Amino acid sequence: MPIKNRLAEMHDEITGWRRDIHQHPEILYDTHRTSALVAEKLNEFGCDEVVTGIGRTGVVGVIRGKSDTRGRVIGLRADMDALPMQEQTGLDYASEIPNAMHACGHDGHTAMVLGAAKYLAETRNFDGTAIVIFQPAEEGGNGAEAMCKDGLMDRFGIQEVYAMHNVPGVPTGQFAIRSGSLLAAADEFDIHLEGRGGHAAKPHQTIDTTVMLSQLIVALQTIVSRNADPILQAVLSVTSVETSSKAFNVIPQSARIRGTVRTHSNELRDLIEQRLKEVSEGTAATLGGSVNVTYSRGVPVTINAEAQTGYAAEAAVSVGGSCIEAPMVMGGEDFSFMLEERPGAFIVLGNGDSAGLHHPEYNFNDEIIPIGCSWFAEMVERRMPAA
Ligand SMILES: [Zn+2]
């Protein structure tokens, strides 16, 4: 079955929702307008239940099929939040909010799951229950985790969960997926070095944190190059360096190094966290200083379950004609929290030749709306075929 006719008919209407959301972007958990709009639409479509306030501003809609003989429940997830950046698209529906922009296409994801919800509520051509999930704070706020902690999976009895992200640079409407690790775990580190400050002309009376931080930055490079199995993918980037001195003639008392670690396996994630602490402590001790390392775990590795990846790819082929193998990416995605709780899959859909994600000129491609909506609807109809 290609694109569903009813969804093709709804293309203009769904595009209207998408542009409305685009014009009113909201950051992290402050998706009040968007959440209200989503809840209003879901009620209007005749969803059997609409629940707000899950994971603070998350919204859930329940759509029961014509029958429910096997107790099957499938979740479809969209993200609603925008990014704190200034839009430079010049579109007539560009962001009205300074320093807020839908630069990751979550406006499109929300509109597509809404479109699928409208179709599913109208047709109900499945045996079981579809749960549409709209989460806040995907961009660095772990909104998916907040919804899971609020009992999302158990409360609605979700058995499998699916999500989609658009990808610029991949041909318009081309699906891609891979089984296993697709996106990386994204962690943060913050290292505080402490020495003894003093006069720059009397280094022998100080413990110089600038020498400590220089050696540490180089030593940290050996974790990925010398400790990590070269077959496994990992990145460790130092991104911010500062010292407590702003003067040219003062040796600083303290220094701070921050950065990020990206990994595609939990074993490697544990190893890098451990080595980061050991290398920092060893380097500081060698030079007579002390160190305090904070390692903050962000989103986990996005791991697509094998069977569900197969179902997602079959639905993609049926809707779009083909589904190619996606490469592993070092970016992170907080849908991974949902995939830690239930088997499921994250698929990507080509946004065509647009500016990249998180770029001030990026825009979601409205042409892919019917195909994305059809895939979500198809997942429900295929995994829970009508009795
Ligand atoms: Zn993003």
Ligand SMILES: [Zn+2]
């Ligand atoms: Zn995104």
